[in-house]
Amino acid sequence: MKILVAPLNWGLGHASRCVPLVQRLLDEGHEVILGGDGDSLTLLRKHFPKLRYVYLAPLNLRYGAGKRQVWAMVKAFPQLIRWALQDHAMLKAILREEAIDRVISDNRFGLYNKQTECVYMTHQLHIMLPRGWRWAEPIASRMHARIYAHYNKVWVPDYEEVEKSLAGALSHNFKFQISNLEYIGPLSRFSQTDKKGSFDVVAVLSGLEPHRTLLEKEIIARYTGKEERVLVVQGQMSRPNTRIKRGNMTIVPYMSDAELVPALLGASRIIARSGYSTIMDLAALGVMEEAELIPTPGQPEQEYLATLHNKNH
8 A cells, every 4th residue: 555644743642653553554464655744754754764755835833932822822723723734735635646545644734635535543532631721622523523524534542541641631522433543553663772871961842942942941051060971852853963962961863763762661760742643652661650740831632641641640
């Protein structure tokens, strides 16, 4: 089969969880084409430099600097609609040029077409909203369901058993029937190794600006001049991969999996956003006990996941 895999460019999590999926498809003998925009497509291309790729509609969202993002997202709603329509039109143009047997969209709303089988991948069947807006969660979840109703299948990268679930209520607490739903199990690009790095603290950053930069500054201020050896991975795929040493701190734009996994396994503390893909990666390595999960301000799903996993560990 010829398969197009295209993640949302919202931080690096959607792309990182597509890495094991692409590798599985390649191992099964399929032809894979990468699709997307921004750092998320850059990450996939670094992992699979020999694969063809296509550019899709760019999504350049930013959060506000404050802790509440409701109005930022309300103002971004027209942009999201335009982006989805552009994606839909670009996929239609791609399908006019060549036959693609399956499209796998990780939270890209507009990547569906009746000419081919289209799969929508998400862990958020239940949409969480900020306090004061909880009354609208059923409406938001239904609106999301209207989007993935266009797709032939809905894949959830989590366990079907609630007691084993990593996403908890996000992937299970929905009140309507989804006939084409399939739980495919957690996806992580990481695997165990005997190697262990020499850093005491490893901070892995991701997410939208300005909060990615704000967390980086907070971590640098917290550990500058301390005894701990600290590694900060900025999560900036488009920057030159130069290593900066500042006393006890080492700062890099990004790291290969072969470098990052030993660093995580050797750390006594891991600082990261509580994004779902990050949680899947940490769980795969068995290092959740060492994790300090910090939700992005104004992202209720990350606040929920941080509470869920900090409580359990």
